[in-house]
Amino acid sequence: VKVVQRVPVKLVFDTPPDPQFPLGPGMSVVPSVKVR
Numbered sequence: 001v002k003v004v005q006r007v008p009v010k011l012v013f014d015t016p017p018d019p020q021f022p023l024g025p026g027m028s029v030v031p032s033v034k035v036r
Contacts, residue, residue, distance in 0.1 A: 017023060
């Protein structure tokens with residue numbers, strides 16, 4: 001049994017994204033997680 005759960009996230013960028021290369025679904029990331 002596979003259970004999928006959606007969790008709200010906040011995206012914070014070190015530098016502003018380049019308007020010539022907009023973000024889209026399926027792109028790769030290197031995430032870091034901070035837990036309160």
